[in-house]
Amino acid sequence: MTVAGRLAEIADLGRDAERSGYSRHLFDASDPPLRAWFGSSAEALGLLVEEDDDANLWAWWMPQPGAVRHDAIATGSHLDSVPGGGAFDGPLGVASAFEAVAQLRADGFVPVRPIVVCAFAEEEGSRFGLPCLGTRLLTGAADAASALARADAAGVTLEQAWRDSGRDPERVGPDPERLGRLAAFVELHVEQGRDLEDRGLPVSTASAIIPHGRWRLTITGEGNHAGTTTMDLRADPVVAFAGAVQAVREVAASRMPGARGTIGKAQIIPGGTNVIASRVIAWMDLRAFTDDDVREQYALTLQRMRAAVQAEGCTLDVHEESFSARVDFDDELTARVTAALQPEFGQVPAIPTGAGHDAGILSAVLPTAMIFVRNPTGVSHAPGEDARDGDCEAGARALAATLRMLAGSA
Structure with missing residues (x-):
């Protein structure tokens, strides 16, 4: 399959007839089928799927059956959107992660470290007003009780929505044991601007997230x-x-x-x-x-x-x-990602971004880095957001090269 093919599988989920584009929010009508797509995509690749107590999704590729999950290389992004958002912000990172794993499997690569694909909950914060909700809860950057008391525009609290979805709000909160299994997180994301288009480059790394x-x-x-x-x-x-x-x-x-x-x-x-x-x-x-x-x-x-x-x-x-304070991504990890990209793409730049990301929240507890994929329009958080098929495939290859380097050695 291709990245474009994977995105096509969810292209009809969460379409917004009034605003155009997509409106995908935590526990709304689009949420269960998006989670089902994540599960089926992972299972097709032989990955072990689980959901944590903060509604984040994980798909594990273990080096061998029964291996202890530690020192894992995590990748992925989110599946929710802003109201009337584009098709790439978030889903591109998840689809590319699955495609990167598929490429590595096809090449016969066997990871030394576990690789885990993630889809974090409510990154945009559009329903309950707290961006990066899933990773903030996971890391303890947000107080669980305060988060659960938040209400959406209809007056439904996050706690009630959590219960209505069949989940237990009493279990929401930090998960240091899960975070302790991770060695690094690399998030691929469509660029939210025209820097790469102006440079004539398909991919780059990220230097920082401005506050x-x-x-x-x-x-x-x-x-x-x-x-x-x-x-x-x-x-x-x-x-x-x-x-x-x-x-x-x-x-x-x-x-x-x-x-x-x-x-x-x-x-x-x-x-x-x-x-x-x-x-x-x-x-x-x-x-x-x-x-x-x-x-x-x-x-x-x-x-x-x-x-x-x-x-x-x-x-x-x-x-x-x-x-959200300024985040400067881990220099050593970014250098390793850059080195992984160099054989195909040359010396790629590290550029700052004005958009928040789950990688920024996770940077407080483990090394994180990002890969950006060119956006020819520069538009984001709107239906005009775009990425060429060829650049999406280049991004998946860049991510596969990164995972090969990071998970291929102890």
Whole structure:
């Protein structure tokens, strides 16, 4: 099979007729068939499949029957998406991992160390607002009780969704024993930008993940009648929100070139056409090159936001939902991945990314590295995300070469 062929097997799962693209979220209707696809793909390759207590999937290739699972080389990514996302962000890494294993098996390669393919739960955080949920729970980077108390847009808590899926929320939390079996993690991912396209290269490694934070904003005004309330008597949270959005953009644009600020999700309450809203809830995403840069960007943005909100006679409440510190990938592991790629691809660059990844969370407990596959459009988190078939196959070969090097020696 090919990577494209593997992706075609799940191409109809989680399609979003309203937004276009894909909307695949933890424990929604697309989740069981995606997990079933993972299981059948693994079993077809003779891999042993299991799900951990944090809803992450694992498919083990053991050096010999009954071997102890330690010093394993892990690879894979995630299967969920943002609302209306593309076909490659996440699934490409899982499909490529299975294809890399298939290539190694076809070549008669027998690993000295175990190889395990992973699909981590809710990497995007789109349903419950916590990115890299599966790996944060697995490593203890997120408190299990706090995570389980989170609710989705319909008010369903993660704990309830966990129970409804037939899983036990009492078992959710850190799994140091499982993590102790791993020696390294290498995640293949479609590039979320045009760096490789501009360089004319099919693959690269990653140098770092720049830091980012997510905040929930609640702007409260006074609900009233749109037709009877004169303009001078209004405290309209939507007007205040417009000023807040502008503040995010102005501060990000005035900072260093790497700063980014976005508000991409908002709820207007109560949402009537002839009603002045009483409240706006929105989510803000800020990113920059260093942790301190993001914190400074946040402080300046908040200052401008408060001025805009107060000018409209409204109030602002801000809650930090997550903060992901800068991650510099393991130098030694990245050098070994680069060496594995060199025979076919030459001296590939190591490039930074502004997108968060499970490899970033896992980097706190074991060496991690990433391989990027060229994206000709540079678009990500949208239906226009793309990767050429030839580049996808090149990525699988790059990953196979990496696994051969890492798992081929004790």
